[in-house]
Every structure is written in C-alpha cells, then in structure tokens.
Amino acid sequence: MKLHIINETSRLRAVVLGTAKSNGPAPSLEEAYDPKSKEHILAGTYPKEEDMVEEIEAVAAVFEKYDVKVFRPKIIPDYNQIFTRDIAFVIEDKFIKSNILPDREKEIEAIDEVLKQINPEKIIKLPEEAHIEGGDVMPMGDHIFVGTYKGKDYKNFITARTNIQAVDALQQLFPDKKVVSFNLKKSNTIARDNALHLDCCFQPVGKNKAIIYKEGFLNPEEYDWLVKFFGRANIYEITRDEMYDMNSNIFSISEEVVISERNFTRLNAWLREQGIKVEEVPYAEISKQEGLLRCSTLPLIRD
C-alpha cells in the first residue's frame, strides 16, 4: 500500500475506522483517562456498547457510499478501540506510530494487518520520550500543525498527550516542513476546560476554512497566527458548549464532503452555506468519551 497524506481535506481513498465492539464495561473513575468520560461515569450516563456500535457503523456506511477502502482493527476483548486516530498517523508516505498513553498502548497491535501492507522502511517510531497522539497532529501542505502542552506540570495532566520533545522529533523527521505547535488548555476534571487534542478545538475544512475554539489555546498569539493563516473571513468560531459537544471533530471525505454529527445544527448549516455536503450521522453517545469523528478515523491515503 502506498500511503499518502498531505492535508486534512483531500479526497479520502483509504482509512482505518475504529470499532466499538467489545469496548468493555464502563471504566471506574480511576481508570477513565478523560474528564468527559468521568462526568458520564458519575452521572450514570456512560455510553452503552450497542449504541456506540450502531453509531460507528453509520460512519462505515458513509465510507462505503463514497467508495473509501476501510480497514477495521481486530477486536481485543473488553478494550476501548474507538479512537484509532491517536494510535498512529500518516504524513506523506510515512506511518508514524504514536507514543500513546500507556493505558491505550495495546490498540496498535490490532491493526497488524494494515502494518503488514506498508513498506517497513516507512514505519517510524519516535524516541520513547517523545509523547504524541494522532489527534494532535495535522499535516497542512508545507506545514505540520501540532497540539501540545508546554507547562512544567505536564506530567500531572493525563489529558496532555503530546510533549515538546515530540514537536522537535517531528521537525527533525520532516526538515522541509514547518512544524507549528500550539499550547493547549488542559484540565483533568472539567471537560469544558480541556482541549484533549488539537482536533478537539480546531480543524481545517473545505478548501480554505477552519473551525476553531479560541479558549482552547493557552497563548492568544498562537490562536491569532491560525486566524491569520486562514483569514478571518474563513474562520468559524465555536462556543465552549460546542467545543464540549466536539463540533471541531467532524471528518472530511474531501473538500466538498464532510461527515458531521446530526445535532450540530449551527455548524452543519454553516458548512452547507460554504457549499459543503454534510453527511449527518448520530454520534452523541461516542462523544461522551471526549472524541468524535476525526478521533475515530486514521486516514491512510488521500489524493
């Protein structure tokens, strides 16, 4: 398989889609690794496997409609394998394995079949001290955008998944690209104050537009840089509640087609105004685990 990913929006040809099968029982509060899951564990509203399976299979059906080749992970019994985005990422023709949260480290074993089809020379493992998850990484032509957390208290945040060592390692791996990092707001306990990954507060969409949540960025000048990069008129700002509902975590099949959550009324109307076709799916149950559509996909080939 010849990998090719240079941005977030070119026509998708091949993707790994996570699975909600055998997701395991609701974790305990101590086991949960994001604040939104914790909230739902406490409220007794943690999502049920059967509901999440139905949601994710609706996404599989959209991919089928658009003739996208879909790979699925092998099922590891009682293990969360929904958010396949984070376990690895593709930039150009390289497949980079993430140094993910230890609780999630088995997820990569389940896509062996995909790895076997990739030239081993193109499979890269960053140094162990470079923590990184795919939700924080976005190739954008000559640039690579990376979400990170630069605070000295990094190790206190289970919600900080990409460190500055990983930003540096990516720059070394892609010397011809400009790696731009963004310092993100983190909270272990309040989901509305937590930008778990870059794709939880920002995502490019269409030809030249972007969805963004300003408060997710700790450094206002980094937010300003992004606004300037896209142009103010091309920026769609979301509110704190829309960030919490994960409006920035839709997924592009092309510049003209996106998959979005059916309840994102304001966003979906804006997308349609931009001439983008919106394929609506139900994803509200999966969103309770602080991830949405981008998080559950790992693109392998785009045009």
Ligand SMILES: NC(=O)NCCC[C@H](N)C(=O)O
């Ligand atoms: N790219 C993403 O934002 N992925 C979502 C991962 C959610 C999962 N509950 C986690 O905390 O790792």
